Amino acid sequence: xxxxxxxxxxxxxxxxxxxxxxxxxxxxxxxxxxxxxxxxxxxxxxxxxxxxxxxxxxxxxxxxxxxxxxxxxxxxxxxxxxxxxxxxxxxxxxxxxxxxxxxxxxxxxxxxxxxxxxxxxxxxxxxxxxxxxxxxxxxxxxxxxxxxxxxxxxxxxxxxxxxxxxxxxxxxxxxxxxxxxxxxxxxxxxxxxxxxxxxxxxxxxxxxxxxxxxxxxxxxxxxxxxxxxxxxxxxxxxxxxxxxxxxxxxxxxxxxxxxxxxxxxxxxxxxxxxxxxxxxxxxxxxxxxxxxxxxxxxxxxxxxxxxxxxxxxxxxxxxxxxxxxxxxxxxxxxxxxxxxxxxxxxxxxxxxxxxxxxxxxxxxxx
Ligand code: FAD
Numbered sequence: 535x536x537x538x539x540x541x542x543x544x545x546x547x548x549x550x551x552x553x554x555x556x557x558x559x560x561x562x563x564x565x566x567x568x569x570x571x572x573x574x575x576x577x578x579x580x581x582x583x584x585x586x587x588x589x590x591x592x593x594x595x596x597x598x599x600x601x602x603x604x605x606x607x608x609x610x611x612x613x614x615x616x617x618x619x620x621x622x623x624x625x626x627x628x629x630x631x632x633x634x635x636x637x638x639x640x641x642x643x644x645x646x647x648x649x650x651x652x653x654x655x656x657x658x659x660x661x662x663x664x665x666x667x668x669x670x671x672x673x674x675x676x677x678x679x680x681x682x683x684x685x686x687x688x689x690x691x692x693x694x695x696x697x698x699x700x701x702x703x704x705x706x707x708x709x710x711x712x713x714x715x716x717x718x719x720x721x722x723x724x725x726x727x728x729x730x731x732x733x734x735x736x737x738x739x740x741x742x743x744x745x746x747x748x749x750x751x752x753x754x755x756x757x758x759x760x761x762x763x764x765x766x767x768x769x770x771x772x773x774x775x776x777x778x779x780x781x782x783x784x785x786x787x788x789x790x791x792x793x794x795x796x797x798x799x800x801x802x803x804x805x806x807x808x809x810x811x812x813x814x815x816x817x818x819x820x821x822x823x824x825x826x827x828x829x830x831x832x833x834x835x836x837x838x839x840x841x842x843x844x845x846x847x848x849x850x851x852x853x854x855x856x857x858x859x860x861x862x863x864x865x866x867x868x869x870x871x872x873x874x875x876x877x878x879x880x881x882x883x884x885x886x887x888x889x890x891x892x893x894x895x896x897x898x899x900x
Contacts, residue, residue, distance in 0.1 A: 536562045536740075539757055541747045542764030544572020545884055546874030548735040549891035550762050557899050561739050562757060566746040569729070570736060572764075572874075573845075574884060576727035580789055580827045582818045583727035588783060588833060588845070589801055589815045590728060593721040594885035600720040602888065607731040609722030612820055615713035616801040620680045627803065628715055629677055630708040637676055643709035650674045650707070668699035673707060684807035689835050690781070698850075723820045762894075764874035766844065767860045775859040778879055779852075780844035784834040786811075789827060796828050810834055847879050871898065 538554055540547045543565040551561045569575050573587040591614045594600050603609070618625040626632035634646040653674025662668035665686065669678045682705075683694050690697055706717075714721075724731045747754050747765060755761060763770060768778045790796055800819035804811060811832040818828055838844060847853065857879045864872045873894050875882045882890065 536560045536758040538562070538760050538762055539564065539754055540762040540764070541565075541754075542572060542874060542876075543567075543570040543732070543736065543741060543743070544764055544874060545574060545732070545887045546764045546891045547572070547762065548732045549888055550873065550895060551739045552735040553892065553895040554899060555739055559899070563736065563739055563741045564745050564747060564754060565741075565743050568744050570741060570743070571729045571732040574728040574732065576729050578727070579787075579817075579829050581825050582823050582827075582829050583821060584787065584817045584829050584831070585728075585815065585820070586785070586787075587843075588785065589813070589820070590884065591716075591721065591723065591820075592884055593716040593718040595718045595720070596885060596889065597720070599885045599888055602892070603724075603731070603885075606734040607724030607726065609720075610725050610821060612723045612800070612822075613721055614715040614801065615799070616715060616803055617797075617799050618681050618685075618803045618805045620684075620805045623680070625681060626713045627681070628706045628708060628713075629673065629681070630713060631711045632713060633677075633681075637680070646709055650677075662699045664695050664699055665697035665701050666694040668702050669694070669705065672702070672705045681805050683805075684809075685803060685805040685812055687807055688810070688812050691835065691837060725821070759869065761870045763870055763872050764877050766876045767864065767872060767879060768856070770872075770877070771860055771863055776856045777840060778856055778860075779848040780838040780842075781846040781848060782836045782838035782842045783845050784836050786832040786834065787829060788831075789829050791827050793828050794824075794826050796830050844876065847875075847881055849879075849881075853879070 537559040538561045540551050540561055540563040543563050547563055551563050554561050574590050575586050576583040577586055591612065592603065592609065616627040618627050625636050631643065631646060634640050638649050640646045640649055650673060653676060654671060657670045657675060659667045659671040662671050669682050686694055748769065796816050797814060800816055802814050804813065811834045813833045815831045815833065816828055818825060871894060872878060873891060874887060
C-alpha cells in the first residue's frame, strides 16, 4: 500500500512526489502518456531538445522557486525575445522602442508616446465593448492591425469584434529598447531539457506509464491511502455538471536536414490572419544549438472537442460556473487532493504550478 497514488507525471505530480518521498512517504505516480513531464516534456531529435507540447520558457520573480528548480537542473541564459512576422515585415516583441522605430521611424520615447496617443484619440473609443476596441484604446490602430488582430483571431477562432474586451486587460508597452519578453528577474531553459529535470524529481519514485486512471479507477485507488489527482476535474466527476471547455493546439514538427538555421530565433509569431499557424518554434535556439540540422514546429490553434488535448481553459462565465460546482465536490473529499492546471481548471505557468504543488505539500505534510 502506497501513501499516495499520484495521477499525472507533470510538474505538479513530480514536485509532490519528490517532496512527499523526501518526507518518508511512499508514492506511485501513474500517467496515461508514454512519458513523464506532462506538457513540459522535451525529447531529443537530431541532438536538439524538442518541446513536444509547445515552447516552454521558464521564468519567475520568486527566488525560492528559482533556487528550487535549480536543484534539478542548470539553466542556460536564454532570454525570450520573440519576433513578429506580419506579411514579411519583421517586428520585435514585446512592443518596445525597436518595434516603434520599425513601424513609424520614431527614434525617441516621446515621439513613440505621441504616436500612440494620436492613434488612440483618433479612434475615439471611450468605453471599449469588445476586444478590438479595447486593444485600439490601449495601443492605437497600427499595432492593433499588424501585431494583435490576426494573431488573436487565430488563437480564439473568432473575430476580435466578437471577443469580450476583458481578455486584454493590459498590453505590455515599453518605451525602452528592450526585447526581453518577460519582466521576471529569473529566466532560462534547463540544460539537457525539461524531461531530464523531471526525471531527477522522480528519482527513486515508482512510476507507471501508459495507464489511464479512469480505465480502472477502483484498482488504482485501492493501491494507496490517498490520491493526488492532476487530470481533468470534470472527468473525475463523470462530467455530472457538464464538460469544461478548452482551446486546443496542433503541432506540426519537421526536421530540416539541409538547414542549420531556419529563422534565426526560437520564436517567430505570424500575426496576419491568413497564415494558419500562430508561431514557428525553432527549438535549437532555446539552447544555442550548433547542429547541421534544425527542427521546427508550426503551432496551429484549434477548437477543442472531448478527447483532444486540452491546452487553454476558457475562463468565461459558463465554464467558471461549472468549475465552481466541481470545486465544491472536490472540497468535500477527504482522501483526494486536486492539483495542477487540469484539476483546478486554471492556466498556470511552470513557476506557478511548482509554487502550488509546494503549498499543497506544506498543507498536507508539514
Ligand atoms: P500537465 O503537465 O498537463 O500534467 C498532467 C499529467 O496528467 C499529464 O501528463 C497527463 O497525461 C496526466 N493525466 C491526465 N489525466 C490522466 C489520467 N486519467 N490518467 C493518467 N494520467 C493522466 N509555462 C511557462 O512557465 N512558460 C512557458 O513558456 C509555457 N508555455 C506553454 C505553452 C503551451 C502551449 C502550454 C499549453 C502551456 C505552457 N506553459 C508554460 C504552462 C505549463 O505547460 C504548465 O504550467 C505545466 O505543464 C502544468 O503542469 P501540470 O502538472 O499541472 O499539468
